Amino acid sequence: MITEGNKTMAFNVKGTVTFKAFGAYCEEYINELFTRKIRLKNIRNESNIIYADIDRQNYLEAARLARIFGVRTSVVKRKGLYYHIASLKKRPGLIAGILVSSAMVFTLRLFVWHIDVHGNKTLTEDQILGMLENYGFTAGVLANDTDALDAERKILMSTDELSWINIEVNGSRADVYLNEKNDLVASDDLKTPCNIVASRSGVITDTEVSSGDLLYEKGSGVAEGSVIVSGAVSSGDTLILVHSDAKIIADFTDNVEFEMDYTTTEKMPSDDSFIHRQLMILGIVIPFDGNDANTENTICKESTSDLMIGGLTLPVKIRTEQYNRYSEVTVTRKSDDIRRILENRLEMYIYNFCKDYEVLDVSKEFIETETGLRLKAGIHLRGDIGVKKPIYEH
Numbered sequence: 496m497i498t499e500g501n502k503t504m505a506f507n508v509k510g511t512v513t514f515k516a517f518g519a520y521c522e523e524y525i526n527e528l529f530t531r532k533i534r535l536k537n538i539r540n541e542s543n544i545i546y547a548d549i550d551r552q553n554y555l556e557a558a559r560l561a562r563i564f565g566v567r568t569s570v571v572k573r574k575g576l577y578y579h580i581a582s583l584k585k586r587p588g589l590i591a592g593i594l595v596s597s598a599m600v601f602t603l604r605l606f607v608w609h610i611d612v613h614g615n616k617t618l619t620e621d622q623i624l625g626m627l628e629n630y631g632f633t634a635g636v637l638a639n640d641t642d643a644l645d646a647e648r649k650i651l652m653s654t655d656e657l658s659w660i661n662i663e664v665n666g667s668r669a670d671v672y673l674n675e676k677n678d679l680v681a682s683d684d685l686k687t688p689c690n691i692v693a694s695r696s697g698v699i700t701d702t703e704v705s706s707g708d709l710l711y712e713k714g715s716g717v718a719e720g721s722v723i724v725s726g727a728v729s730s731g732d733t734l735i736l737v738h739s740d741a742k743i744i745a746d747f748t749d750n751v752e753f754e755m756d757y758t759t760t761e762k763m764p765s766d767d768s769f770i771h772r773q774l775m776i777l778g779i780v781i782p783f784d785g786n787d788a789n790t791e792n793t794i795c796k797e798s799t800s801d802l803m804i805g806g807l808t809l810p811v812k813i814r815t816e817q818y819n820r821y822s823e824v825t826v827t828r829k830s831d832d833i834r835r836i837l838e839n840r841l842e843m844y845i846y847n848f849c850k851d852y853e854v855l856d857v858s859k860e861f862i863e864t865e866t867g868l869r870l871k872a873g874i875h876l877r878g879d880i881g882v883k884k885p886i887y888e889h
Contacts, residue, residue: 509550509551509552509575510550510551510573510575511536511548511549511550511551511574511575512548512549512550512551512554512570512572512573513537513546513547513548513570513571513572513573513574514546514547514549514554514557514558514568514569514570514571515544515546515568515569515571516544516545516547516561516566516567516568517543517544517545517566517567518561518564518566520564520565520566521545521566523564524560524561524564524566525538525545525547527560527564528557528560531560533549533553533556533557534549534550534553535547535548535549536548536549546571551573551575554570575783606636606637606667607632607634607664607667607668607669608634608667608668609634609668609669610624610633610634610669611668611669611671612624612671612673613670613671613672613673614672614673614674614675615673615675616675617656618656618675623671623673626650626653626654627646627650627662627671630645630650630653631645631646632645632646632662632669643662643663643664643669644662646662647660647661647662656675657673657674657675658675659673659674660672660673660674661673687738687885688726688736688737688738688885688886689726689738689883689884689885689886690707690722690723690724690725690726690739690883690884690886691707691722691723691724691739691740691741691743691881691882691883691884692720692721692722692723692882692883692884693717693718693719693720693721693723693743693745693880693881693882694719694880694881694882695719695745695747695880696716696717696718696719696747697716697717697746697747697748697880698714698715698716698717698745698747699711699712699714699715699716699717699723699743699744699745700713700714700744700746700877701713701742701744702723702741702742702743702744703741703742704724704739704740704741705740705741706737706739706740706741707724707725707726707728707737707739707741708724708725708727708728708729709723709724709741710722710723710724710725711723717880723741723743723881724739724741724743724881726738726739726886727886736886739883740883741881742879742881743879743880743881744877744878744879744880745877745878745880746855746875746876746877747875747877747880748873748874748875748876749849749873749874749876750871750872750873750874751841751844751871751874752869752870752871752872753837753840753841753844753869753870753872754837754864754867754868754869754870755828755833755836755837755867755868756866756867757828757830757833757866757867757868758825758826758827758828758866759825759826759828760823760824760825760826761823761824761826762794762821762822762823763821763822763823763824764794764819764820764821765819765820765822767819767820768817768818768819768820769817769818770815770816770817770818771815771816771818772813772814772815772816773813773814773816774802774811774812774813775799775811775812775813775814790818792820792821792822793818793819793820793821794818794819794821795816795817795818796816796817796819797814797815797816797817798814798815798817799812799813799814799815800812800813800815801813830868833867833868834861834868834870837861837868837870838859838870840870841857841859841870841872845857845874849874849876851878852876852877852878853876853877853878854874854875854876855875855876855877856875857872857873857874857875858872858873858875859871859872860872
């Protein structure tokens with residue numbers, strides 16, 4: 496059984512035999528197999544020879560029935576975990592190594608070997624690990640929550656530098672999450688003097704200033720990077736630095752270009768696909784489906800799943816590689832087709848990159864090139880262009 500996310504699927508454990516059958520009564524023979532509820536898969540006829548897949552345990556009976564009908568059968572391929580395990584009988588050293596390695600992995604998972612620290616700012620990771628070691632939680636301890644909870648309590652009672660700590664143990668790994676007591680002061684952004692600057696070049700249509708000194712009025716044009724609201728505010732005869740806060744609404748234009756040739760070479764997928772599966776044990780990769788098809792001119796989609804037996808996750812993974820063959824074809828399109836494709840690209844650009852703004856208008860210009868068409872577009876937008884920048888960065 497393979498568990499991937501929340502999905503569970505079966506894989507070929509018992510073994511499958513691909514065989515071919517030929518003779519005068521092949522059709523009657525196949526019908527008899529179905530009558531006896533002997534399941535065949537991937538049945539195909541190639542040059543009057545029947546090819547099919549059958550479960551390993553049913554092949555002997557299928558071969559016996561073939562002799563009764565005067566049909567000759569022969570094995571084309573054997574695949575599945577059963578046959579790969581059977582092939583290892585001649586390699587007892589490898590089997591022993593796998594068993595010993597699995598036992599070692601199970602044993603090692605009972606202890607914490609790696610500790611990651613998250614959330615520290617002024618304290619170093621070595622300082623945090625030193626605190627944990629002083630109270631009995633370090634690499635090599637048993638991976639149980641009792642030791643972790645005891646270390647959490649003792650650390651909080653013994654130091655004024657931490658306001659919260661949590662140790663999460665997951666197998667041989669532990670993650671330490673913490674908050675330092677000075678976190679609130681350090682992260683209090685409202686105390687940082689800053690200006691409001693323009694993220695785009697445009698014309699200001701509206702402003703809403705909560706703090707800071709507005710330098711531009713409505714209708715003014717601003718360049719990207721210009722300071723619109725200053726954090727340096729006059730107070731009598733002196734200047735004080737404040738944390739500026741404002742909303743700056745402006746009209747601006749985003750200019751983009753898309754281009755496509757009349758004739759292109761493209762990869763077209765086919766229905767021809769196949770799968771490779773491999774066992775991954777302590778860095779050792781063992782293929783177990785027997786598929787040795789050529790992977791040239793294919794697109795591969797790979798996924799990795801944990802191997803589970805009786806709800807217990809083993810230190811073994813199943814890697815599945817699905818290959819789809821493709822061919823390169825030359826495609827020639829008409830001008831109207833290219834226009835539609837370029838307009839679709841423009842719509843996707845607006846959807847992905849302009850969704851935070853109001854779209855006022857879109858101007859388009861198609862230009863014919865030596866090899867195809869180019870679309871030049873001006874997207875006229877309205878939105879907040881003000882961003883905060885600490886004064887000391889200017």
